[in-house]
Amino acid sequence: MKKFDFSRIEKKWQEVWEKEGIYRTPSPSKDKPKMYTLVMFPYPSGAGLHTGHVRVYTGGDVLARFFRMKGYAVLNPMGWDAFGLPAENRAIKEKTTPQKIVPKNIANFKRQMKMLGFSYDWEREFSTTDPEYYRFTQWLFIQFFKMGLLYKREMPVYFCPSCKTGLAEEEVLENGTHERCGKPIIRKLLPQWLFKITDYAESLLETLPPLDWPEGIKKMQENWIGKSEGTEVKFQIPNPKLQTREIKVFTTRVDTVFGVTALVLAPEHPLVSEILNPKSKILTEEKRVEIKKYVEEAKKKLDLVRTDLSKEKTGVFTGLYAKHPLTGEKIPIWIADYVLGFYGEGAVMLVPAHDERDFEFAKKYGIPIKVVIVPEESAKRKAQSAKLEEAFVEYGVLVNSGEFSGLRSKEAIEKITKYLEERSLGRRKTQYKLRDWIFSRQRYWGEPIPMVYCSSCAEKKISFWDLKEGKEWLREIEHNMPEVYKNISRRIKEVKEDLYGWFPLKDEQLPLKLPEVEKYEPTGTGESPLAALKDWVETKCPVCGGKAKRETDTMPNWAGSCWYFLRFAQSSKFKVKSSKLEEVWQSEMKNLRVWMPVDWYLGGAEHAVLHLLYSRFWMHALYDLGLVPVREPFFRLRNVGMVLAEDGRKMSKSLGNVINPDDVVAEFGADSLRVYEMFMAPFDQEIAWSTAALRGVSRFLNRVWQTFNSSDNLTERQEEEDKEAVAKLHKTIDKVSRYITDVKFNTAIAAMMEFLNFWTEKNASEKPRRLHVDDAKKFLQILAPFAPFLTEEIWREVFKEKTSIHLSSWPSIKKEFLKEEVITIPVQINGRLRATLRVSADELEEERVVEKALSLDKVKKYISDRPYKVVYVKGKILNFVVQS
């Protein structure tokens, strides 16, 4: 018998499928509902696809193929996320350009994807680096700008002296090194574009619960946004020499406010800079130097590797006092680096008795510890003022708290907040951990930010919204979307000052192409390489016609991935003839309405927060502007687990344990690789590579091939068909259908293996089991999403089918085959299995089953004459509870 020659066959079908265009996206209709399956698109690196890519893309492909056969109009696209540092760094190293590297990498990725038989609609392919694509990335940026969601501000950003580039905080590892190059980073003050993502914190939180995402991922997003409700309390500083009149603190435990024995400021707090100014003359020179030294140390510390030793809290007393808003007591003001400058107000009230960190700090510096909360039980006795061994951080009953003494914590929080609000000493406040998103990069290989800066307009304090164009835009929003307008105009007030002189490009000027340059290495000054291109940078101000400069920063990698799923859903022949991009976008709304949201989104859990949060944010904002039909981009999310090397470690070149898909396909074929990666473990679980297990899968596929190529197990005559095999087949179809949509690919394959074993076993009379060819084909069909090449070969070459198996309809199940005719009922005595009973499916009544069971010798033996109780779950189990 001929062996399965996979390399010849795979090549043949790749070509045929392409020619026949079987994976082109059909138009959905009433009978053909839409199904948008998407896998996180890859960064086309020079190394080509790795086994992890194969895993997640195969998973997506199985779903797409399954839904296609189920009669859905499937959109299953693929593209490339090709801007960003790796290509740029590689180009620098190899003395070439990213423009030359990227297409090569893409071509290699695409070759490998075709080799693996992924059923993408290649007509929708694009790269984020295509000017036709980033023209709209830039246009979207401008929409966000107009909405007041962007502002420019000097920010202390992380900077990698080795890569000579500014970094987002997310690119810095815990140990203070750059995630790409591993070198230590420093901090540098640079003007940055920031996204006001914090303005959407509530919105992003609100729509999270109904999403069909892994609960863990949802929780991580929730924690990242980090909402907490509490009270802002004002402490006045009765010191006429100071400009700062008050210190605001945020607390979730205002019930402990009577226990405040100090205020602690972050080194970044405005009051700190004020008193450090030699001109202010608030402090003695000695004190000023002491504090200055501490603050500088603390700021450096942020940049240093955080060690366990640095965990001990340090601080310095300023010599200044604030007034307690409720008791009027003098409260000393300290500075300590454990208070963060960017969270809350950059200051906390120190309540040593009821916060562990405060307790530790107070002990160290001899600050008084005042108990104001006691456990409810001890409140009933007498408030004991015994020395605290540790902070009492739970809720309890207030003591030593003036008129609020005796209240329970929760009630006290309400009452004290109200009291403070009435006297303008505080207010209810919701605080988020989420911070605004630094969106500009001082790098070459990214989308140019389509903004122009005119210094003379800036001096005249002209902003975009002061122009006729800006006013008209706002008026239209106000007219059409009054609610949205409220938010936009509030934000504009907040950001306007930072944006005098900044004007967006006109639609017809887009795309603002990334100029080809000779030297695109980072400048080292922190500026983007684009800053060196005089001709490009210098331009005319669209407002006054004078000299103006282009923004030379580019967008981060995230920009392209924040809306690529929209682009796939828009028409594939998306050629922009009109320069009116708004019209072009609006004309595509019908397609977005058809396809969005993504029904199935697969990708690694490492994107749990950033990519998913950023794209959700863009969608929420675009929804407010009426530019997308839904708020949430991804209805259903499933994670894929990593593929580790055979030794259980990460695959890496330096360890020499990398498995290359090209090699595996050459030796075992694409189907074997696909089925193996789906079979090894649940999809979301990590797996270690095992070539031995891959052989097992390969053996299974070979047995499928042999079975369909021999006459032993097939028949054209209905009467020769093995009834048991048919019943088993239908059960298998049922299982596989359910397992696929449960993303339990491993058990789907196990079920098919089990079926093949049964089918090729001899029956009770030692004869081979035969299936009618029409039924045998059904088995091929359920295997087709996993092993597209092998099944197509048999479908068309053995069975001479004219059209692809992948366009065939998923086999339907006959319910009567799902029923067991004879059921095995376990018989237990006192919960221990003692026997099994084979009962026909129409004799499941308790009376009959018990009678039968009692006739079993084993059961008799255990019961003998003792009284018993019967627990019977129909068709499931029988348990005799016997007294001993």
Add this chain to the structure above:
RNA sequence: GCCGCGGUGGCGGAAUUGGUAGACGCGCAGGAUUCAGGAUCCUGUCCCCGCAAUGCGGGGGUGUGGGUUCGAGUCCCACCCGCGGCACCA
């Protein structure tokens, strides 16, 4: 420290969600075929014990200890271990 996920044979894992624990695959052992095999096929394979031993019977068993239940891998309580994330968030 906090949050999330997990702990089942020699290994990867299965278990209809409270109802026969170990499906399927790997590995291993024995056999067939072969000049040969790291190819293919068949048989066996959770551990321990007993017997009139190719069979039959008994006991133990899902990280540990307790609990609920006729019945627990699954539910509850306490603890141990591993992985991932966040890390002074007031």
